Amino acid sequence: MPVLAESTTDFSKTEINAALTAEQKRHLLRDMIRIREFETGAFEQYQKKKMGGFLHLYIGQEAVAVGSVSLMGDNDHVITAYRDHGHALAVGMGMDECMAELFGKRTGCSKGKGGSMHFFAPDKNYWGGHGIVGGQTPLGLGLAFGLKYKGLKGCSMCFLGDGAVNQGAYHESLNLAGLWDLPVIYVIENNGYSMGTSQKRSSAFNTCLAERAAGYGIIWDVVRNGSDLYEVREVVGRAVERAHAESRPTVLEIATYRYEGHSVADAKHNKQTLQEGYRTKDEIEHYRKNFDPIGNFSEKLIQEGVTTEDEIKEIRKAAVAETRASVTFADQSAFPTAEDLLTDVYSEVDHNTLAGRTGRHFFND
Amino acid sequence: MRTITYRQALNEAFDEEIQRDPNVFLIGEEVAEYDGAYKVTQGLWKKHGDKRVVDSPISESGFIGMAVGASMLGLRPVCELMFWSFYTVAWDQIANNAGMVRYMSGGLINCPIVIRGPANGGTNVGATHSHTPENIMATIPGLKVVCPATARDAKGLMKTAIRDNDPVMFMENTMLYGLEGEVPDPADGDFTIPLGVADLKREGVDVSLIAHGRSVLIALEAAEILSAEHGIECDVLDLRSIRPLDEEAILETVAKTSRVVLVDENKPFCGVSAQIAALIQEKAFDDLDAPVQRVCSIDAPAIYSPPVEKEQLPTARRVIDKVLSII
Ligand SMILES: Cc1ncc(C[n+]2csc(CCOP(=O)(O)OP(=O)(O)O)c2C)c(N)n1
Numbered sequence: 157m158p159v160l161a162e163s164t165t166d167f168s169k170t171e172i173n174a175a176l177t178a179e180q181k182r183h184l185l186r187d188m189i190r191i192r193e194f195e196t197g198a199f200e201q202y203q204k205k206k207m208g209g210f211l212h213l214y215i216g217q218e219a220v221a222v223g224s225v226s227l228m229g230d231n232d233h234v235i236t237a238y239r240d241h242g243h244a245l246a247v248g249m250g251m252d253e254c255m256a257e258l259f260g261k262r263t264g265c266s267k268g269k270g271g272s273m274h275f276f277a278p279d280k281n282y283w284g285g286h287g288i289v290g291g292q293t294p295l296g297l298g299l300a301f302g303l304k305y306k307g308l309k310g311c312s313m314c315f316l317g318d319g320a321v322n323q324g325a326y327h328e329s330l331n332l333a334g335l336w337d338l339p340v341i342y343v344i345e346n347n348g349y350s351m352g353t354s355q356k357r358s359s360a361f362n363t364c365l366a367e368r369a370a371g372y373g374i375i376w377d378v379v380r381n382g383s384d385l386y387e388v389r390e391v392v393g394r395a396v397e398r399a400h401a402e403s404r405p406t407v408l409e410i411a412t413y414r415y416e417g418h419s420v421a422d423a424k425h426n427k428q429t430l431q432e433g434y435r436t437k438d439e440i441e442h443y444r445k446n447f448d449p450i451g452n453f454s455e456k457l458i459q460e461g462v463t464t465e466d467e468i469k470e471i472r473k474a475a476v477a478e479t480r481a482s483v484t485f486a487d488q489s490a491f492p493t494a495e496d497l498l499t500d501v502y503s504e505v506d507h508n509t510l511a512g513r514t515g516r517h518f519f520n521d
Numbered sequence: 522m523r524t525i526t527y528r529q530a531l532n533e534a535f536d537e538e539i540q541r542d543p544n545v546f547l548i549g550e551e552v553a554e555y556d557g558a559y560k561v562t563q564g565l566w567k568k569h570g571d572k573r574v575v576d577s578p579i580s581e582s583g584f585i586g587m588a589v590g591a592s593m594l595g596l597r598p599v600c601e602l603m604f605w606s607f608y609t610v611a612w613d614q615i616a617n618n619a620g621m622v623r624y625m626s627g628g629l630i631n632c633p634i635v636i637r638g639p640a641n642g643g644t645n646v647g648a649t650h651s652h653t654p655e656n657i658m659a660t661i662p663g664l665k666v667v668c669p670a671t672a673r674d675a676k677g678l679m680k681t682a683i684r685d686n687d688p689v690m691f692m693e694n695t696m697l698y699g700l701e702g703e704v705p706d707p708a709d710g711d712f713t714i715p716l717g718v719a720d721l722k723r724e725g726v727d728v729s730l731i732a733h734g735r736s737v738l739i740a741l742e743a744a745e746i747l748s749a750e751h752g753i754e755c756d757v758l759d760l761r762s763i764r765p766l767d768e769e770a771i772l773e774t775v776a777k778t779s780r781v782v783l784v785d786e787n788k789p790f791c792g793v794s795a796q797i798a799a800l801i802q803e804k805a806f807d808d809l810d811a812p813v814q815r816v817c818s819i820d821a822p823a824i825y826s827p828p829v830e831k832e833q834l835p836t837a838r839r840v841i842d843k844v845l846s847i848i
Pocket residue numbers: 239287288289290316317318319320321347349350351418550579581603607610
């Protein structure tokens with residue numbers, strides 16, 4: 157089972173990473189910092205009761221979304237589960253619309269209808285944001301099917317957790333992907349836990365979760381250090397290439413770690429307990445200290461002479477300011493109204509077409 | 522009488538049934554070592570161990586189907602869905618296997634399982650997590666459906682559900698888990714409540730409010746205000762179990778008041794209240810002085826936005842308005 161470990165390879169030198177300009181590298185760092193600051197800000201607002209329900213933070217896993225998304229071309233698509241803020245910002249969604257969604261406001265990306273788990277931006281090839289564990293895995297397959305059907309050279313990156321791999325829908329999807337050579341990349345973000353259950357208590361496997369793909373004749377690979385953005389790009393890059401060139405699926409497993417509780421409503425954030433039980437404080441500290449994707453990449457870029465400590469401070473400051481502005485935006489935006497409940501249910505009704513005017517669609521008084 | 526929470530009441534029911542019958546075991550995601558996502562099974566794994574309280578991977582179709590199979594051999598699995606909303610993933614196992622194995626085998630096979638967990642809106646977790654599928658479960662002959670509103674009912678009905686030889690779909694509510702109520706002391710003997718018996722939770726003469734689950738509390742709140750501000754006295758009938766349904770109790774209250782408002786967190790289309798309304802018009806048409814009215818959730822997927830979600834669910838305000846419209 158892959159646990160986060162320093163790699164012996166220097167992935168900064170591989171072709172795909174060597175091709176990055178200094179500006180592009182600073183941009184990747186900036187993307188990760190923006191995600192971190194956005195979520196830190198969102199958590200503060202959660203504690204101030206500006207939002208309800210769940211808030212699943214991605215803090216600690218930023219290199220996975222940013223590294224993968226950085227490889228996307230025009231016909232590449234992304235879909236993920238409920239831990240979706242990182243992917244959303246990585247594909248280019250704005251902080252304003254994301255924060256407003258968390259606040260349940262009309263200006264939110266889903267008009268306040270979806271909440272934290274359901275961010276979408278089809279115009280950015282981002283298909284959500286899905287609350288049912290494993291539910292996105294056939295949809296990811298469908299994006300790949302659609303690409304192939306239309307004759308487009310692209311791929312679908314479908315992210316899922318180490319707990320989600322045990323849903324039947326995922327296994328059915330793997331079979332279809334292998335059978336029909338669909339250009340889907342399943343990216344298992346293995347952060348070691350599904351809620352309070354460690355991977356070894358939830359999954360039967362031989363050497364790792366990705367290896368299950370072999371049974372379906374699908375190529376698989378592993379990222380040992382998911383906090384190394386370069387390694388993520390290298391391994392995901394090969395899968396994207398395979399999808400584009402050969403229209404073949406890949407299953408990847410990326411070792412990563414979440415610093416916060418499963419959701420901020422959970423034990424770690426509960427003042428009475430402050431203890432999760434299923435993992436130790438030392439374990440969390442170990443990963444924070446040694447496998448912080450932002451610290452890790454900052455160090456590398458400084459060594460490469462691409463950036464400086466001062467410049468990174470500026471990037472962070474800007475991300476904090478952007479987050480604050482998004483909080484103000486969300487705060488000042490209006491809530492949806494009760495009338496808004498009945499829009500976005502049926503397209504035909506919203507557009508007042510003949511079909512929408514024929515027969516009764518809603519059954520309120 | 523002593524007071525405990527709805528959560529503790531359920532916990533007690535499991536604890537007692539696990540001790541009473543070696544075939545009873547709990548299974549679900551995070552029910553054992555983590556004490557349950559909503560702490561309903563707190564302490565039970567520590568007390569009863571791995572065999573009786575089992576953590577499952579996130580494979581609802583797999584573990585619920587497995588429980589159905591195990592129940593055919595006489596085990597009595599109590600399966601937790603972390604949210605009832607996730608029934609969709611296991612629906613084939615519930616509808617076709619749990620619901621029909623007895624019939625398809627000409628009565629040769631029993632399926633004594635309980636599937637339980639919270640089924641409610643109101644906590645801003647979005648449409649995928651806010652389903653209230655008691656109506657959907659009740660459309661399958663072969664399944665039983667229970668929706669307790671109070672700690673006392675939760676305990677008494679759960680113990681009965683576990684002992685029942687048929688599959689019982691037991692719907693709890695995250696907004697009720699922390700509410701306290703009087704529950705008989707175990708020292709005073711085994712306490713159970715039969716399925717199919719409604720409970721009149723408030724007596725009045727003018728209007729009947731009929732509800733199940735948390736909507737019972739909304740109905741009681743409305744009844745309080747109607748009495749204080751309008752001098753209108755309501756019967757509040759808590760159905761407690763949806764299938765079997767206490768038809769007699771429904772007809773009795775309708776005969777007494779002649780006016781009915783049904784309060785139901787289901788969406789209106791084929792919600793539980795639609796069935797009750799059909800029943801009343803078939804069997805008590807002549808008793809009625811006004812059309813049967815309903816207060817349901819607004820007919821759209823559950824919205825996230827916290828203040829609007831409140832409006833989407835039945836409120837005491839809406840119940841009061843309905844009552845005033847037929848009086
Ligand atoms: C079908 C279904 N079952 C259970 C849940 C409740 N649930 C939400 S997240 C989660 C854990 C998932 O863990 P993992 O796949 O490892 O993703 P991570 O949270 O670590 O990102 C569970 C059990 C759900 N949302 N959907």
